[in-house]
Amino acid sequence: MAETEASARRSPPTIKTLADLTGYSIATISKALRDSPVVAQATKDAIFKAAQEIGYQANARGMALRTGKTYQAAVLMPVTAVRDYEWDGVEYTQILSGVSQALEGSDYRISVHVIRDTQDGCDMARRIMDQGLADGIIFSGILADDPRIDLLVESGFPFVSLGRCRKPLVYAHVDIDNEWAAFAATQRLIAGGHRRIALINPQRPLSYAMDRIDGFARAFGEAGIETPVDLIAEGDLSTRFGRESTLDLLQRPEPPTAFICINESTTLGVLSGLGSLGRQVGTDVDVIAYDDINVSAYFTPPITTFYQPIEVLGRTLGQFLLQRMAGGDPQMLRQVFRPALIERQPDNLGARPA
């Protein structure tokens, strides 16, 4: 008795088990479970009941082999390329959380694939397509010219990108309006009287890095001031980078009077740098940040922020991917979020002495 139970546990019930149990053929069982109209209602009921009783769960591998569908949504997660375990503020946890919320209730599961760089991401995307590792892909860290997008658009494989490349291709994507956000931040600081404004930015090939530079430059252009391109710092998104850029910039002959920071981790670094040099935010210098994870309110002092919860983007990514995998038109699956401005400082250096 105990042995039977043990062996029963060892191998979970299959369609065959159900067939033996109910007396129907495996074909009928399969159709019944998929609620096919060709099988009689009474039969379905009996089969459903039996399945319930023995706790039958369809074997995903068998299904996948036969149908080619995996019911997996692949997420390409870039691994932090930052040295020494520095924080870079990339909150993939929250993105994944959002995606999983969207996939809740669907039959899809998430599989995360860690990638090291764009080449790696490209290889992985190809493998996922070729080997049918998943039915759709989500990825981020989009370059101005991103080979993954070219590849996937051409093949027609369902995907949604977090970010846009700069080619005029039609594909499902979710993004933040980085050009606008940078423009708005810069404009605000210019209106506050600043002329020398530093932009702490990611590395150039990233599409959104260029978007921000565009917005930064547009604000200066509209104000009729020359863009201080010498104050654009480009690096990884680590706290260390934020700090070191700040120390560097402030020790130049014509230092900036304000900083625009790309994300929370660089902001923390900038504040650290300012602290080291004894500069006070709001008195000696102004700082505006972008924030994905609602952290800027807790800096001392709290600073003005363009805030867009990253989890919401994740949710949209998931929703779009579901629609895309169901055959939805990518033309319809594009959304660009404008982050909310949260004013916590006047950003005008008050009665600025110099």
Next chain:
Amino acid sequence: MAETEASARRSPPTIKTLADLTGYSIATISKALRDSPVVAQATKDAIFKAAQEIGYQANARGMALRTGKTYQAAVLMPVTAVRDYEWDGVEYTQILSGVSQALEGSDYRISVHVIRDTQDGCDMARRIMDQGLADGIIFSGILADDPRIDLLVESGFPFVSLGRCRKPLVYAHVDIDNEWAAFAATQRLIAGGHRRIALINPQRPLSYAMDRIDGFARAFGEAGIETPVDLIAEGDLSTRFGRESTLDLLQRPEPPTAFICINESTTLGVLSGLGSLGRQVGTDVDVIAYDDINVSAYFTPPITTFYQPIEVLGRTLGQFLLQRMAGGDPQMLRQVFRPALIERQPDNLGARPA
């Protein structure tokens, strides 16, 4: 011609393709590719070459169906249970990065399953086992009495936990020596002259929350001072919780003179709270933090920290899981890390006035 190529792209090559191409049977192909000793070296060479040429990749679903192995390592990722998209400092990205480093070179891939709570995690673990969704499981957020560990230990399914439960079970795990870390931090502050020390802690059912309370209490015990249990704050790991606890604690009749913070996000919150009340770290109050992501150096002022890069834990988790899946003895797969003390403040309130 173009059509042949297109159709060739449509359906990737299988063992059958190789069989037709080389003239060998599919059995021989399969054995050759797995480098079986029963097939002649010359044959192997020919088959390898052909496989290379047509870019053959074994179909994972077919393999999985036949062997029952999935070559997937499942990671259960708890979704932040925190309201309003608050940061809780749980850097799963870095854990995953570490795990993926360990799995590099092996045939295993990571699949991440998002879970909402312990019950959800339990269900998921069971599904992974029953349905053979993966060959091994990694999970964290261990409770003092954790049903997932009971379940998996009993079934013998390979797993590694990040954290230990309080039952005397034998299972592979990686952990931080939280009892020691809390003890050491508390001892340091007591030595610095503090008596009223606050502990910003996670919620009680978490095993490591209890470990820290134990260490906290032991330090007071050894110093012959009563443990200020009224200064133990328990909540989620959000920045908001850190801030609100601080505001609350400092406005009590007998406020703490020092804080021990469970992680970076709560630390930021504590510093925010101190800032709001105009208290200076190192002058009015001392703060010691635990840090997984090397961020405490950038607080203003930098604060003393027990530092253990979370990515290293992730790497060990991956290594242990590989060994466990290969049949390794869980007895041998246990490691408890002691975080490194990084002194950035004297933590003695200097020439403390009061």
Next chain:
DNA sequence: CCACCTAATAAAAACGTTTTTATTTTCATT
């Protein structure tokens, strides 16, 4: 009452592997 249609179910094939079993070939031993 026979042919025919429909409904319900069963049988068989297929997906791409691995593994077990069977067959053929080679070669040494008697």
Next chain:
DNA sequence: AATGAAAATAAAAACGTTTTTATTAGGTGG
């Protein structure tokens, strides 16, 4: 030259599904 073992390869079965095709039973129209 016959026997048998060893080596190499082929054939077949199996994993658990879904889908296509075949079969059976039950009615209906002529």
